[in-house]
Amino acid sequence: MDTKTIGILGIGAIGSVIASLINPQYLPNTYHYNRSPRETIKIKRNNIKIEFSIRCDIYIDKKQHLDWLIICLKEYQFENAKEWLSKLIGPSTKIVVIRNGLQLKEPILEFTSENYIIECMIDCPVQPGSDGFYEQLRKPTITISKKEALKEFSDLFNKKELCIKTTSDFKTESWKKVCESSTLGAILCLTGETCWVFKDPKMQELYKSLLIEGINVAKADGANINDSFIDEMFDKLIKYPDTKGSSMLTDRRNGNPIELGAKNGVIKKKGAFYHINTPFTNLICNILSKINRSPK
Ligand SMILES: NC(=O)c1ccc[n+]([C@@H]2O[C@H](COP(=O)([O-])OP(=O)(O)OC[C@H]3O[C@@H](n4cnc5c(N)ncnc54)[C@H](OP(=O)(O)O)[C@@H]3O)[C@@H](O)[C@H]2O)c1
Numbered sequence: 273m274d275t276k277t278i279g280i281l282g283i284g285a286i287g288s289v290i291a292s293l294i295n296p297q298y299l300p301n302t303y304h305y306n307r308s309p310r311e312t313i314k315i316k317r318n319n320i321k322i323e324f325s326i327r328c329d330i331y332i333d334k335k336q337h338l339d340w341l342i343i344c345l346k347e348y349q350f351e352n353a354k355e356w357l358s359k360l361i362g363p364s365t366k367i368v369v370i371r372n373g374l375q376l377k378e379p380i381l382e383f384t385s386e387n388y389i390i391e392c393m394i395d396c397p398v399q400p401g402s403d404g405f406y407e408q409l410r411k412p413t414i415t416i417s418k419k420e421a422l423k424e425f426s427d428l429f430n431k432k433e434l435c436i437k438t439t440s441d442f443k444t445e446s447w448k449k450v451c452e453s454s455t456l457g458a459i460l461c462l463t464g465e466t467c468w469v470f471k472d473p474k475m476q477e478l479y480k481s482l483l484i485e486g487i488n489v490a491k492a493d494g495a496n497i498n499d500s501f502i503d504e505m506f507d508k509l510i511k512y513p514d515t516k517g518s519s520m521l522t523d524r525r526n527g528n529p530i531e532l533g534a535k536n537g538v539i540k541k542k543g544a545f546y547h548i549n550t551p552f553t554n555l556i557c558n559i560l561s562k563i564n565r566s567p568k
């Protein structure tokens with residue numbers, strides 16, 4: 273029987289979902305690593321509670337041999353995770369990076385070669401519940417950058433529980449997600465309110481202005497985004513239920529750091545690089561950076 277050793281670094285919302293989706297065949301050789309202790313994976317999906325014990329290391333003193341390392345950290349958490357990366361990544365370890373933002377390979381390149389890294393986008397809203405379970409609101413879709421890696425990547429998972437897609441233009445797909453989630457997220461985060469605020473035409477205007485700034489920067493960076501994207505996003509926006517929130521809003525409400533660098537921050541930074549004016553984005557970044565706490 274084929275065996276693989278798999279490590280998962282970061283057992284938070286997404287890391288817990290991923291841990292619960294590992295192909296049962298590989299579970300005996302799956303290892304979990306997290307900053308704080310974790311004894312169980314607790315996920316609620318389709319109104320069913322899934323709970324199982326794990327062995328989770330909060331410190332390792334020597335290098336591990338892993339065939340695969342799946343990294344489920346937030347963008348600002350990579351800097352403090354370097355010691356983990358140096359011990360968990362061997363010369364033949366394949367790395368899966370699942371996070372929001374752009375240039376997902378960048379923080380890993382000092383530990384391995386680019387060919388060993390698979391960048392992933394995940395569409396899977398997950399929120400912590402008061403009962404200690406993470407609530408997974410729908411079936412996850414993972415989009416991966418490497419078509420040729422599809423077979424071995426999908427073999428890692430219980431395929432009934434997730435949808436895996438490939439894209440030949442990961443950069444464009446990532447930019448679309450950054451533009452959409454940062455625009456919606458910033459407005460909800462600043463108002464502290466859910467999508468009901470978009471009933472106000474002034475908020476709709478602000479949404480469009482921010483979205484257009486993001487798209488201008490994305491195009492300058494080489495993303496292939498059609499003008500119809502603005503109407504598509506706007507149609508989506510006005511159909512959202514009044515109660516819809518965003519991860520940036522959730523982070524603010526829970527007093528957690530906002531993923532500013534992976535969202536509006538990257539638009540501001542790349543805009544400056546390409547000399548694209550982003551006045552609304554800059555203003556929003558300045559305000560959000562003040563309400564953001566320093567990274568844990
Ligand atoms: N949550 C969602 O609904 C969702 C949806 C789509 C995409 N995403 C993206 O997925 C990525 C992961 O997000 P998440 O929501 O899973 O974040 P999260 O719940 O904050 O989980 C991050 C985990 O990493 C651990 N960690 C942080 N720094 C560490 C370090 N230096 N060493 C070891 N472990 C460390 C944290 O440990 P502690 O237990 O000590 O905090 C936590 O368990 C983000 O890019 C996010 O934007 C999230």
